[in-house]
Amino acid sequence: MTTPVKKRRTAFIHCPELESFSYPPDCPxxxxxxxxxxxxxxxxxxxxxxxxxxxxxxxxxxxxILTFHSPSYLDALIAAESGHLDVEGLRMGIGTEDCPVFKxxxxxxxxxxxxxxxxxxxxxxxxxxxxxxxxxxxHHAGPSKASGFCYINDVVLACKKLxxxxxxxxxxxxxxxxxxxxxxxFYDSPDVMTISLHESGKTLxxxxxxxxxxxxxxxxxxxxxxxxxxxxxxxxxxxxxxxxAIPLIRAYNPDVIVLEMGMDxxxxxxxxxxxxxxxxxxxxxxxxxxxxxxxxxxGGGGYNVENTARGWALAxxxxxxxxxxxxxxxxxLGGVMLGTSEWQGGLRDPxxxxxxxxxxxxxxxxxxxxxxxxLNVFPYHGLTD
Numbered sequence: 001m002t003t004p005v006k007k008r009r010t011a012f013i014h015c016p017e018l019e020s021f022s023y024p025p026d027c028p029x030x031x032x033x034x035x036x037x038x039x040x041x042x043x044x045x046x047x048x049x050x051x052x053x054x055x056x057x058x059x060x061x062x063x064x065i066l067t068f069h070s071p072s073y074l075d076a077l078i079a080a081e082s083g084h085l086d087v088e089g090l091r092m093g094i095g096t097e098d099c100p101v102f103k104x105x106x107x108x109x110x111x112x113x114x115x116x117x118x119x120x121x122x123x124x125x126x127x128x129x130x131x132x133x134x135x136x137x138x139h140h141a142g143p144s145k146a147s148g149f150c151y152i153n154d155v156v157l158a159c160k161k162l163x164x165x166x167x168x169x170x171x172x173x174x175x176x177x178x179x180x181x182x183x184x185x186f187y188d189s190p191d192v193m194t195i196s197l198h199e200s201g202k203t204l205x206x207x208x209x210x211x212x213x214x215x216x217x218x219x220x221x222x223x224x225x226x227x228x229x230x231x232x233x234x235x236x237x238x239x240x241x242x243x244x245a246i247p248l249i250r251a252y253n254p255d256v257i258v259l260e261m262g263m264d265x266x267x268x269x270x271x272x273x274x275x276x277x278x279x280x281x282x283x284x285x286x287x288x289x290x291x292x293x294x295x296x297x298x299g300g301g302g303y304n305v306e307n308t309a310r311g312w313a314l315a316x317x318x319x320x321x322x323x324x325x326x327x328x329x330x331x332x333l334g335g336v337m338l339g340t341s342e343w344q345g346g347l348r349d350p351x352x353x354x355x356x357x358x359x360x361x362x363x364x365x366x367x368x369x370x371x372x373x374x375l376n377v378f379p380y381h382g383l384t385d
Contacts, residue, residue, distance in 0.1 A: 007051045008289075010319050011128035013115045014038050015056040018135050021108035024100050028271060028303045029149040031108065034134035036309035040347075041316055052320060055122060057115035057133075059107065060157065064117060068156045068185065073144040077151060081105045093146035109152040112136055116154035116298055120161050123256060123294045130295045130319045134312050137260045137300030139179040140206060148177060148206060155298060156185040159258060162296075163191045167255040170195065172245055174284060175262030175300040176272040178209030178225065188217040193224075193252045195245050197237065199265075199272055200227035211372035214380075221380025224248055224373055229365040230273035233354045234280035236366045237265070241284055243370045244377075249291050251381040257293050261285075261315060262300030263308040267352070271303045277349035278311040285318045295319075307349075314347040 019035040041047050047054050065074055076089040080101045085094060095101050112135040119131035139155050140148035155171065159182070162169050171186075173179035173196040186192040201207045215223035226240050249257065261284075263269070265276040288295065297319070302308030354362075374385050 008130060008319070008321055009051040009128045010053070010316070011119070011122045011131040012038070012041070012047055012052070012054045012316065013057055013119045013122075013131060013133040014054065014135065015111075015115075018108070018111055018115070021104040022102070023149070024102050027098075027100055027149070030303070030305045031135070033302060033305055033308045033312070034299065036305065037134050037312040037316070040309060040313040044313075046317060046320060046322060053128070055118055055131075057111060057118040059110035060113035060117055060152065060154070064157060065110070065113065065152055067160050068143060068153055069141075070144045077106050077109070077146070092144055096146070098149055099146035099151065105151065109138070112138070113152045113154035113157055116158045116296070117161060119296045119298075120158045123296050124162070124165060128294075130289075130297065132297040132316060132319060134299040136298030137175065137262060138181075139173060139175065139260055139300065140177070140181045142181050142184065147181070150181065153181050153185070155179070155182050155258060155260060158296060159186065159192050162256050162258075168252065169193070169256050169258060170249050170252055170254040171258045171260070172249070172288065173198065173260040173300075174265065174281070175260050176264040176269065176274055177204060177262070177301060178206055178227075179260060180206045180208055183209070183213070183223055183225075186219060187215055187223060188219040190218055190222050193222045193248065193254070195224045195226075195248055197226040197228060197240060197245065199232075199274055200229060202227070203230055204272060211369060211376055214376050221377055224377045226369055226373055228274060228369070229362055231358050231362050232274045232276065232366065233352070233359060233362060234276055234283075236359075236362050237274075237276055237280050238283055240366055240370055241287065244373050246287055246291070247383055248377065248381065249288075251383055254293055257288060257291065257295050259288060259295060259297045260300045261297060261312075263302030263304075263311040264300075266302070266304065266307050266311065266349075268304045268307055269302065271301075275352070275354065277352055278307075278314050279348055279351065281311060281315055282318050282348070285315055289318075310347055317347065
């Protein structure tokens, strides 16, 4: 007689208030993506049922925010929203093209951060095996710096919360942009291992995240960067994940994995140059879940709004173990539920057949990156090629 497989418990962190804020219309960052994701999942009946819950967050408190951000920076954000943006605020990145001032800025950023805090609480309380906040993932924000549409770094706050109660944490970032704010927050600490797979800083903001960035001091060897060339496909991305990220996760043996899964690696994203389908995200999630650790997932980037919402909805089905029943529906989800005629299939993207010459060039670049990362990081963890 076989032992029944334990059903994975999942928590979707969201509330209607998160849908009441928006960046300016001319800003590429669209905060409606989380609400759109929820709408898709609700229409599919995937937010309820055994082991699934929808949990409402509360805004992160000033005290919580100040565990990473400086008081002067938080005060500058509040002042800017009130119409008082001075030279010092501009130096902090507030009011720039990618970090505009808008009505509700502080309330939205605090609530989005609070949602990631709630995800951490749910994990710590043992109430879920996977907690997902699609409104999170503001990985560029620094202690006194707004950057890349990010004002309050919810990921750093959550990792600090987990570390404060004795948890070892891996932060795995598969957003197309390098997770620079999180990397530098823990660059000299072994308490959080940061692993980022992203488009190379040679071609994309924030222009860093190279193989030589491996940590400092006590954190030496606890930072790994896998810069990917433009045109990277599903197979090349997954090969890098398998060669670098998964062995490092297993060697570090974390108590919790924090995953940022920006959907801006997708081929149709207007701000980047990779060529993934959302099938690669599904395969990556399966590999991460196979590490058998609690998973705190956040959204991050994704500037093709419909593809991002569809990708996050698909990710949720994998978290719930329901992908097999929903990924290939012929119900026209692309047109009916997502309001677009781009793709009339189910949640999964159609498979792509890359140009052989481009694929060969990408493969050569990815193989060289894998070689460098293994050389620079693996010896610290007793790993060999």
